[in-house]
Amino acid sequence: MSRIGAKPISVPSGVSVTIESSGIRVKGPKGVLTSPVLPGIEVQVAGGVVQVTLQERAGNRAYWGLTRALLANAVTGVSQGFKKELDIVGVGYRAQVKGRSVSFALGYSHPVEFALPDGIDVQIEKNTHLVVSGPDKQVVGEVAARMRALRKPDPYKQKGVRYTGERLIKKAGKTGA
Numbered sequence: 001m002s003r004i005g006a007k008p009i010s011v012p013s014g015v016s017v018t019i020e021s022s023g024i025r026v027k028g029p030k031g032v033l034t035s036p037v038l039p040g041i042e043v044q045v046a047g048g049v050v051q052v053t054l055q056e057r058a059g060n061r062a063y064w065g066l067t068r069a070l071l072a073n074a075v076t077g078v079s080q081g082f083k084k085e086l087d088i089v090g091v092g093y094r095a096q097v098k099g100r101s102v103s104f105a106l107g108y109s110h111p112v113e114f115a116l117p118d119g120i121d122v123q124i125e126k127n128t129h130l131v132v133s134g135p136d137k138q139v140v141g142e143v144a145a146r147m148r149a150l151r152k153p154d155p156y157k158q159k160g161v162r163y164t165g166e167r168l169i170k171k172a173g174k175t176g177a
Helices: 061-079 137-148
Strands: 014-019 024-027 030-035 041-046 049-054 081-087 094-100 102-106 112-115 121-125 129-134 160-163
Touching: 024 061, 041 061, 041 112, 049 061, 061 081, 061 137, 081 137, 094 121, 129 137, 129 160, 137 160
Parallel strands: none
Antiparallel strands: 014 024, 024 030, 041 049, 081 129, 081 160, 094 102, 102 112, 121 129
């Protein structure tokens, strides 16, 4: 059985954690995030350490580690931020930032415009390497996954948008006789 919920969360300098009626508010140099607290879970902030405790009731134990992990991600996000890196592979495939959107040329007859949500930044290096960054881990992962879904890597030619370091399995094509 996991005991992730019992681990304390250290709060770095420049980050403030406040307990509100709607949840926990974490404020730092990269932004402000709120994390929900479910019934049966108690959160205490003391001396730069956040401790998540469990009130022993049936059904709450599953949310103990989840609440602690969400709070730890919020603290890390507002202090350091999260990032996902994508590579675009294919002849003529590229991307460029236009204001609050990213324009992709992915082999379709038209460019694909991708609007960026608030708090998410994209840097493009050499037209084919994207770095998606922001304070919220879930939103960064979702944006990266939606960008990858614009042109998933082809199993035969390996062209498309992929995560940096993603290992693909290449399928053998038909052999001509």
